[in-house]
Amino acid sequence: MKFVVSSASLLNHLQAISRVINSKNTLPILDCFLLDLKENTLSLTAADNETRFETWVEVTNADGNGRLAINAKNLLDPLRELPDQPLTFDINDETLEVYIYYHNGKYNFVGLKGDEYPQPKELKDSAMSLVLPADTFSEGINRTLFATADDELRPVMNGIYFDITADNIIFVASDGHKLVRMTSTAAKGEGRASFILPKKPATLLKGLLPKETQPVTIKFDENNAYITLANYTMVCRFVEGRYPNYNSVIPQNNPNSLTIDRLALLNALKRVAVFSNPASSLVKLQLSEDKMVVSAQDIDFLTAAEEVVPCAYQGTVMSIGFKAVFLIDILNNIPSADIRLELSDPSRAGIIVPTEKEEEEDLLMLLMPMMLND
Template identity: 70%
Template sequence: MKFVVSSTALLSHLQAISKVINSKNTLPILDCFLLELEGSTLTLTAADSETRLVTSLEVNEADGNGKFAVNAKNLLDPLKELPEQPLTFEINNDNLETFIFFHNGKYNFIGQSGDDYPQPKELKETAVSLTIEPQVLFAGINRTLFASADDELRPVMNGVFFDITPEDLTFVASDGHKLVRCKTLSAKGAERASFILPKKPANLLKAILPKEAETVEIKFDENNAYIKMASYTMTCRFIEGRYPNYNSVIPQNNTNKVILDRQAFLNALKRVSVFSNQASNLIKLQLTDKNIVVTAQDIDFSTAAEETIACEYTGSPMNIGFKSSFLIEILNNVPSTDISLELSDPSRAGLIIPAENEENEDLLMLLMPMMLND
């Protein structure tokens, strides 16, 4: 088997799929890329035990068909240092000895049999299909993923929940302290369905989707999904379990509302939070008609800070506490110049909503308060 391929084209495809490979694998073959040549198409695969990412590129002077596995480091590390040039691969089909010839040298190593590489699970006949524009899928994952948990005791919280109805698609993520619900009218299913996409495939999609231009098709059953994009195909296993009823934790009838400049609020929080107690990260918001006073203090070190920001407030005067690192994270992920902060009382969750939503999108973020001692 023999083929010629551009070094930079090969490197960019391998780097995109290499993030799937774990640093420690139970199966040694999962330390490898699977390369499969058919005609002039070279298909590249990287996998771990639950996620698989496949891409392909055209090669020149292809001769013979076949598949073999190559240790990822043996291929990636030297390619990173090579300038753009054609690489000639020659593989002995009998013992899988592989030679890579380039402009002023060659590498050689022994590949592994491609037949030992794990195959993806077939979807059940009951599989459901969802088509979605790449930018809509990217926005949904990008808005919510930061709020997902790392909780070994409640694995269902460690991913992005897709809630599909015939009217819309809702992306949800929560770690028990903060929650993000992003509803889009730009995608919908033929019937009600849902799944929990784990963090790893969600992060991989976040990296790939901005470069995609064509519609994405997601086919899934209860346990697995095939996500087909123009340049990549991903298969992944879902997190099993029932996602909590996220709508039940969103407080209704919030009579106290603040509208304020997101960036000004964010900058003030970053400055004031430096003076908060390092263990609790507590900051206090004092709300009055025209102003919001942001304060923090650390009694142990006799430090304190206070800043006043102009705002539009309707409601009764109120003091509420939040963990500053969570509030900063939420504000960093709201795509709007002004935000609306909606509160009912100091013991119930606060809602952070963009003052102007993106087209066909309804975004809501929620943060649980911290108790104030005064």
């Protein structure tokens, strides 16, 4: 088979899907892209054992149909060095030898049989369908992905939980220390359903969704999903297992409430945390009516820091400890000028919410405290 394709367009699509490919694969063919030519459309696929990512580009002067697998490095590395120009692919269907001609040169190598490339699992007849705006899907992943875990013992925590109802979709992520719950009424399901989207496909989607203008369709059964974007289709396997009851860990009665400038607190934490004990990253927040004192110390090296941040606080005077890196993560992922911190006592989780709510979105973040030594 033979075809001509723009090098920039080919590179753009291959780079988007190449992140699926693992650095070490049990099947050598998973080191490859699958190319499938049908008339003037060239489908490009990359996969690992759990996730499959497909896109397509238009080609010209196509002659013949067929499929073959090409080593990803052989295709991507030279493409990155080529200026935009038409590339002519000439593939011998018998020997699978590939010749790629460009402006003043050519390179050639041998491909693998495309029929050996793993095929995606078909969805069961009981599969459900979900259509949601690309920006809602993007926000849901952006707000929660940072809070997912890397826990081999509890794999259910290593993904984003989608809790779907007929009224809304709730995106949840937690690593046992911090928890994020984002409720969106901009999308809803056909009925009650749920699944856990693994971290890897979520990270891939995070890069693509901001460029999408069309709604995204997710068709899924208990184990797998087909996620369809305008120019991409992803097939991924869910994390198996039952997600914990996330609502049960959110404290309901929090009489102590504090409103503070998000950036002022964030910057104070970044400065003060430098002086915390590296092993614990503990910072202490002392709360009183009109100020928060942020402090940290490392007794081993006799270093300490303290900074005062103005705030509006209603409640009893108290001190509470948090892990600085987790609190910084949370503040970095809240889209609001001011935040509200709600507390019951220093031993229970703190709830952090934006004071300005986004339309059709309800965001709540939770952080478990650390014990203070004094």
